Amino acid sequence: MSDFQLTRRDAIRGALAAGGLLMLPGCAAGGGGAKPSNAPSIGTSAEDYLRQTGKKLDVHSISLLAYSAPQAEAIHQLTKEFTDLTGIDVQWTALDEQSAANKAAVSLGSGSASYDVVHLTSALLPTYATRGWLADLDQLRQSNGTVPGWDTAAYGQGATDLLRSKNTLYAVPMFLGTQIFFYRTDVFEKNGITKPPSTFAELQDVCAKVHGKGISAIALRSAPSPSQLMFVWSAWLYAYGGSYYNGYQNGAYSGVALNSPAAVQSLDLYSTLLHKYAPTGATNWSVEDVTRAFTTGQVAMVQEGAVFGGTFNDPKGSQAAGKVGTFMLPSGPAGQFVPYNDHGWGIAKTSKQAAAAWLFVQWATLKVTLTAAAAGPVGFSTPPIADVYTSEAYKKKYGFDDFVPSVTKTIALANRGGITPLKGDPNYLPGSADWTRIGQSVSEQLGRAVTGQASAADAVKAAAAAMGA
Amino acid sequence: MSVLPQRGAPRSWQRVFLAPLFVVLIATTVVPVLYMLALSFGPREGQLSIGKLRGLQNYHDMLTSSAVWHALGLAAVFLVGALVVEVVLGVGTALLLDRLLPGNRVVRMLLLWPAVLPPIAVALVFKYLLQGDIGLVSYYMAKVGIHQAWLTEPVSAMAVIIAIDIWQYTPFVILLALAALTGISDDVREAAALDGAGQLAIARHVVLPMIKPALIAITMLRFIDAIQVFPTIYALTRGGPGNSTQLLTFFNYQTFFGQLEFGYGAAIAVLVVVFTIACVTLLLAWQRRAEAS
Helix, strand or coil: CHHHHHHHHHHHHHHHHCCCCCCCCCCCCCCCCCCCCCCCCCCCCHHHHHHHHHHHHCCCEEEEEEECCHHHHHHHCCHHHHHHHHCCEEEEEEECHHHHHHHHHHHHHHCCCCCCEEEEECCCHHHHHHCCCECCHHHHHHHHCCCCCCCHHHHCHHHHHCCEECCEECEEEEEEEEEEEEEEHHHHHHCCCCCCCCEHHHHHHHHHHHCCCCCEEEECCCCCCCCCHHHHHHHHHHHCCCCCEEEEECCEEEEECCCCHHHHHHHHHHHHHHHHHCCCCHHHCCHHHHHHHHHCCCEEEEEEEHHHHHHHCCCCCCCCCCCEEEECCCEECCECCCCEEEEEEEEECCCCCHHHHHHHHHHHCCHHHHHHHHHCCCCCCCCCCHHHHHCHHHHHHHCCCCHHHHHHHHHHHHHCCCCCCCCCCCCCCCCCCCHHHHHHHHHHHHHHHHCCCCCHHHHHHHHHHHCCC | CCCCCCCCCCCHHHHHHHHHHHHHHHHHHHHHHHHHHHHHCCCCCCCCCCCCCCCCHHHHHHHCCHHHHHHHHHHHHHHHHHHHHHHHHHHHHHHHHHHHCCCCHHHHHHHHHHHHCCHHHHHHHHHHHHCCCCCHHHHHHHHCCCCCCCCCCHHHHHHHHHHHHHHHHHHHHHHHHHHHHCCCCHHHHHHHHHCCCCHHHHHHHHHHHHHHHHHHHHHHHHHHHHCCCCHHHHHHCCCCCCCCCCCHHHHHHHHHHHCCCHHHHHHHHHHHHHHHHHHHHHHHHHHHHHHHC
16 A cells, blocks of 8 residues: 555655656547646646645645545545645535435535535536536636646536536536446357447347356346436437437537437347346345446346446456456437536636636546546546546556557547537436426436336327427 | 422523523424425525525425426325224234233343434345345345345335334334333233133223223324435435335435425425425324223
């Protein structure tokens, strides 16, 4: 442990002190994000900048609310470095995602400023931004400047667009939430499957081949909520040619399009796989259930967050370790799509320590910090900076099977527009302010097909009605 | 001169001593209720601070929403299912224990045990017992060829939530019923026995009518507690599968925190309170009638 800390500290300090930290190009769709005019001079090192700014601000502490998840925990473990440099203590509160979101809503909605920095998902951002709960980061950037080397261009257009509302940046990316398929190489080998499926038809064939021989073929999120069933299934919907809406323009959606043969077909396939090839009772499963099923050796395949790569291949907690293969999501008749969102650090609009919070947010999202976080012991395998994936530290930690190419190709596909059929829409799931309400109702209706309470056609029809069709 | 305190208006020094109690009561009950009421007249979405009022629109939306009525219906199913079994089983067992093990303190202590367990802990234990193929119960049932998806089929998920409530609180009902039974003197039973009544007839025609007001009070206590069921649903089903276990309180939570509809959520909270008060009023009226008869 102490060896690791020394290496990590050296890595961060060395890289920070190198000054300038010329950022490498971001993701494929990256671009934009010109350097602010008030950036410190080239000769000022990031470490010096943090030290001087910390002293100037004279803030004793800031409070932060985060999800109890690898992406936040990995940063938490490094936060002492920030405190050492700036003298700003970070009062860290970590709760499970739902509880943290509840607490954030109460804190931000009441304007109590209990937390200066909040961890949020891109799905929640439109709601938070529309209600005026978050500080305008473009403005903070203008008035407070930036840490040398920190630039939104590093994250890629796709990642930052998800955290913008009406062209204003409200959060800085700290995690990419995309999905790939994980499979058991030994099970595939035993069943004579030499190549992972590349279409949904092949996926169904593979399920039929491996199921029932001491293992279930597949597990998928099926609990009725936008972050569970809807997050996984929507890529299938798009691949079959379906969509939630007909059009997208200037942040607004038009024409409910969900009630379509493509939606029925994809939901029917999803439900069929769960009924025929998933463990008994897998029709109300959340991410915890799906990941547990894979790590306990119950299932041969899961479509899950790439962030679980480290967890699945960790011999300490996974029976699948050493036998984990990966492949990208299969293609459907309308092409290949991937689930995609990101998480970011936002700053409460009512924060009295906004400048200090802004300093922390930049430090936490520097490439060096994220590289150290990804290489650390927590297993945070999907940072939002593309360059991290090509670093030696990353390859060393996650270089099992074809995990790294699966992740980078998935991100590249996302950046090419493979997250939604709607042109110009940066969101995987509709990014309207009322989606938190609509999405829940739609999920519940879709869930009725998964549980067998309704046919796929009836569920899709009811879901479209919940959207106002 | 009596040393007992005299009835009547409290003196000024007594008011001073009572003041902290009223301040705490007002701060913890009256203020939140007023805040919730004010919020319910505000915008459907928006802020948690009281701002622009929207009149009765949230109430109109709520009363015309099929989802709210569905949640209320599920709450009614749960309440009827849980309370009927708890009271019938609890009172029946109490009658037996009262005859077989009268005044046994160990039994009474054991009976209290499930009721004092935190509901979230109970729910998590049941989750690991019943979940999919890996739950302990599910695993061994699967070994003998029974594949029952307890938590992921609408009917069985609701049945499990009711069963957990019954498991946890029937002993509490037994305990309260035993306490009520201590108020019946043996002379009454003996008199009935002398008149030729059997044990069943004594229980049905003598004992139960005598403790009826107490039984209604027990039902009321259980109702007030059961209507608030939340941790069990949160830990076990999150309202699913579909929305089949989205009882009124969980629906309220989803609306408020999941969909961030603060005004609408507050209106539903008012509905929960009104529904509870209405049912309690009915039970109190029934109790008064039972006492009078």
